[in-house]
Structures are given as C-alpha cells and as structure tokens.
Amino acid sequence: MLGMSEIKWIKITTDIFDDEKICLIDALPDPDAILVIWFKILTLAGKHNSNGLLMMTDKVHYTDEMLATIFRRPLNTVGMAIGVFEQFGMIEIIDGIISLPNWEKHQNVDGMEKIKEQTRNRVAKYRKKQKNLALGNVTGNGR
Incomplete structure (x- = not known):
C-alpha cells in the first residue's frame, strides 16, 4: 500500500443521497449497483489512503477487470459505473489511473x-x- 494503513474510515455525510450526482445516478438503470460500486471505490481509496488514487502498489494501478474481481461485480457493470463516475466528475482517469478529485470531501x-x-x-x-x-x-x- 502506498499510504498509511492506520486510517480505517471514510467520511460519508448524512445528506449524500441529496447530492445532485447521486440523484442523477438514482435515475439511471441499475442505480443500486452503481452506488454500491461508488461506495466500494470510496472504501478502497480509503483503505489505501493514497490521497484518492486507486493504486494497488506504487507501480500498479487498478484496471476495470481488477475492480470487477475485487468488488465481485460483473465487468460490464463496473465499466458502466466507471463511465458514469467519470462523466459526472466523481473520478478522473489519467494515464489509466483512477483518482477521486474531491477526496478531501470523503476523508x-x-x-x-x-x-x-x-x-x-x-x-x-x-x-x-x-x-x-x-x-x-x-x-x-x-x-
């Protein structure tokens, strides 16, 4: 892991389901699967504590296939969710590395x-x- 492993939590506000992006996701097909993947991404980022970067090691970044396996979700569902998160600005993908641009909001x-x-x-x-x-x-x- 890249960061410190002593932090075992992420911050979720009680009004998260009032967030405009979450409301838009709720109107999409299969919103529950998308939201579960979002929370899994948040917890994975928190677990590695790398300032919102989704990296398995300092040299290996997570791929959609790896995330599908780790999250125990179909690859097409993970890929679709990643696309939604990127479209809504919830994640950024730079050189194949997924990052959470507003990580401080969740930590x-x-x-x-x-x-x-x-x-x-x-x-x-x-x-x-x-x-x-x-x-x-x-x-x-x-x-």
Missing part, C-alpha cells in the same frame, strides 16, 4: 492529522520509557 483530513499527532506522542512516550528502562530507571514512569 476527514483534520481527523487524520489528530490521529497522526496521537501516534507521534504515543511513540515518543514509548521511546522515552524504553530509554529510561535502558538507563536503569526501572520505575517505568518515564519521568
């Missing part, structure tokens, strides 16, 4: 920064404790 950047800061503090506290133990301060209180 709580402030929350991620808070988690990073908490992790840094935890690691610093642990290292200080380990250093004190190594120096003979066996109380372990780190003071």
Whole structure:
C-alpha cells in the first residue's frame, strides 16, 4: 500500500443521497449497483489512503477487470459505473489511473492529522520509557 494503513474510515455525510450526482445516478438503470460500486471505490481509496488514487502498489494501478474481481461485480457493470463516475466528475482517469478529485470531501483530513499527532506522542512516550528502562530507571514512569 502506498499510504498509511492506520486510517480505517471514510467520511460519508448524512445528506449524500441529496447530492445532485447521486440523484442523477438514482435515475439511471441499475442505480443500486452503481452506488454500491461508488461506495466500494470510496472504501478502497480509503483503505489505501493514497490521497484518492486507486493504486494497488506504487507501480500498479487498478484496471476495470481488477475492480470487477475485487468488488465481485460483473465487468460490464463496473465499466458502466466507471463511465458514469467519470462523466459526472466523481473520478478522473489519467494515464489509466483512477483518482477521486474531491477526496478531501470523503476523508476527514483534520481527523487524520489528530490521529497522526496521537501516534507521534504515543511513540515518543514509548521511546522515552524504553530509554529510561535502558538507563536503569526501572520505575517505568518515564519521568
């Protein structure tokens, strides 16, 4: 994975089904399948945490075929959904790489920064404790 794997969530607002693009998708044939694929794309992007890029590794990008397999959906349905998302500006495809141009909308950047800061503090506290133990301060209180 490209990014940090510590973030296990994406942000979905309660008014998502009032979004103009979602309403337009709802009027298309097979809207449920399209919306499921949209949420699977969002969760995949969140899982890899690569600023909205859908990349399996730093050198391998997901193809429609790979997404169909991972999402357990027919290839033609995934291809159709990808086309809809691109048409509506929900994704961009550049050199075969799918990206979510409004990724910040789906990822709580402030929350991620808070988690990073908490992790840094935890690691610093642990290292200080380990250093004190190594120096003979066996109380372990780190003071």
